[in-house]
């Protein structure tokens with residue numbers, strides 16, 4: 122992706138988006154205009170449509186309206202990940218075969234190599250650095266399937282960072298993490314936006330770590346969700362909203 126394209130277009134331009142499942146509209150008339158780079162915390166009650174929005178953005182769910190990712194309409198975009206536009210961390214990423222952690226992480230470089238060609242020492246060096254960044258270097262030789270849920274989540278994050286996409290969608294990346302790693306992960310993915318020029322949308326129920334970050338808050342439990350700059354006041358307003366029963 123050329124720098125020209127990145128600066129010319131918004132990271133995300135959503136107009137009149139309607140999406141959901143048969144008989145159930147979850148995202149209704151959403152408008153968003155998100156400049157790149159940016160960090161966005163996507164919050165909302167359980168079932169408010171955070172994952173559904175991410176499924177729209179990854180082209181997994183049909184929608185009405187317009188959703189443009191770096192200037193390209195998502196419904197006509199093929200293999201966005203392969204094009205380097207989008208990196209997606211789903212809520213539950215499980216695998217049922219044995220693989221060493223380091224081998225799983227290096228696969229994040231597939232776009233630069235193709236899935237079948239061998240990875241070079243430079244790729245493994247990047248994988249080791251990514252593991253070190255999430256504090257999991259000591260697990261490099263371990264079988265991924267034997268790690269704890271939180272450890273697996275951090276390893277997936279390391280793999281994702283190697284994809285070098287322009288826009289990252291992270292679906293509750295701190296869900297299984299302890300207090301220490303939650304803070305670390307928020308700091309890390311926020312840095313992807315502030316120092317690497319990435320646009321990061323991160324869904325979360327963890328409001329405690331947000332006030333110290335710069336970026337935007339998007340609360341899908343609001344009647345008309347909109348991007349609000351993160352501040353102690355906007356996080357508190359979201360907390361107040363989320364402490365009430367959801368309006369279905």
Ligand SMILES: Nc1ncnc2c1ncn2[C@@H]1O[C@H](COP(=O)(O)OP(=O)(O)OP(=O)(O)O)[C@@H](O)[C@H]1O
Nearest residue numbers: 142143145147165166167168169170171172173174
């Ligand atoms: N394939 C599907 N078919 C029908 N309904 C679905 C489908 N997938 C999800 N839903 C429903 O859509 C609603 C929104 O789900 P979604 O996963 O987007 O919520 P969420 O905000 O990510 O919730 P959570 O915070 O619990 O992860 C839920 O009520 C869910 O049951």
